[in-house]
Amino acid sequence: MSEQQVVLRAEDIVVQFGGLTAVADVSIELSAGRVTGLMGPNGAGKTTFFNAVSGHQELTSGRVVLGDRDVTRLSAHGRARLGIARTFQLGGLVDDLTAIENIALGLDHGSRMSGRFLRRRDTRRRAAEVLERFDLLSVASQMGSDLGAGLRRRVEVARAMAADAKVLMLDEPAAGLTVAERAELAAVLGDVAAGGTAVLVTEHASDFLFSVSDEIVVMNFGRELRRGTPEQIKSDKDVVAAYLG
Numbered sequence: 001m002s003e004q005q006v007v008l009r010a011e012d013i014v015v016q017f018g019g020l021t022a023v024a025d026v027s028i029e030l031s032a033g034r035v036t037g038l039m040g041p042n043g044a045g046k047t048t049f050f051n052a053v054s055g056h057q058e059l060t061s062g063r064v065v066l067g068d069r070d071v072t073r074l075s076a077h078g079r080a081r082l083g084i085a086r087t088f089q090l091g092g093l094v095d096d097l098t099a100i101e102n103i104a105l106g107l108d109h110g111s112r113m114s115g116r117f118l119r120r121r122d123t124r125r126r127a128a129e130v131l132e133r134f135d136l137l138s139v140a141s142q143m144g145s146d147l148g149a150g151l152r153r154r155v156e157v158a159r160a161m162a163a164d165a166k167v168l169m170l171d172e173p174a175a176g177l178t179v180a181e182r183a184e185l186a187a188v189l190g191d192v193a194a195g196g197t198a199v200l201v202t203e204h205a206s207d208f209l210f211s212v213s214d215e216i217v218v219m220n221f222g223r224e225l226r227r228g229t230p231e232q233i234k235s236d237k238d239v240v241a242a243y244l245g
């Protein structure tokens with residue numbers, strides 16, 4: 001797409017923990033149809049920044065704007081209802097629910113127990129549609145605990161997208177995946193972006209991040225060190241020195 005529609009702006013984000021400034025004035029714009037990657041060494045402030053955008057971390061200063069609405073004071077739950085969906089580093093599927101029940105939880109933003117409302121035919125039908133969209137119908141009745149890492153991650157993405165997110169945020173999605181599973185996940189993220197969602201990914205696996213991102217922001221010591229296309233970032237000598245080594 002030529003005209004980029006900005007979906008989310010995080011402006012001048014600062015997060016301090018006591019005397020420690022974990023994020024020192026970082027701004028980012030996420031656009032429909034684009035994947036933005038966030039990378040940097042351990043302790044650079046990536047997770048803190050990420051949590052500040054999703055509402056899981058209170059800001060010291062700065063603001064988060066979704067569309068034209070300032071959501072800075074909304075909880076993570078409130079932001080999720082407006083279309084900011086995320087996955088977590090340690091996953092988030094319920095092991096003793098099936099894939100389709102996990103999706104149904106996503107449809108309901110996890111606010112009700114699954115067993116009761118899954119009986120509602122409408123919810124089951126919508127969950128099946130989500131699975132079909134993500135080519136996961138064949139695992140609909142597998143328990144979360146029985147899914148391999150690659151499928152698990154794809155069901156997590158499907159669940160996050162179940163309620164038609166405007167912004168999808170993924171925290172270390174490639175961790176623990178094989179090369180083939182990473183390639184499958186990269187294709188899924190490409191599809192999500194092509195559908196018009198703005199995607200933000202934080203990831204240590206730099207090859208994966210380079211393969212999925214349109215733009216990458218590199219953080220170091222709580223600040224933005226560099227931003228650019230994967231090609232620009234790969235060959236940037238400061239980034240190589242600070243991180244890629």
Ligand SMILES: Nc1ncnc2c1ncn2[C@@H]1O[C@H](COP(=O)(O)OP(=O)(O)OP(=O)(O)O)[C@@H](O)[C@H]1O
Nearest residue numbers: 017020021022040041042043044045046047048049
């Ligand atoms: N809840 C907290 N209380 C105090 N300090 C924190 C807290 N969370 C993070 N920090 C500190 O803030 C800094 C940034 O941490 P953060 O986890 O955001 O970095 P990161 O780039 O995500 O690192 P990693 O790649 O290891 O996950 C670190 O110095 C960390 O110790």
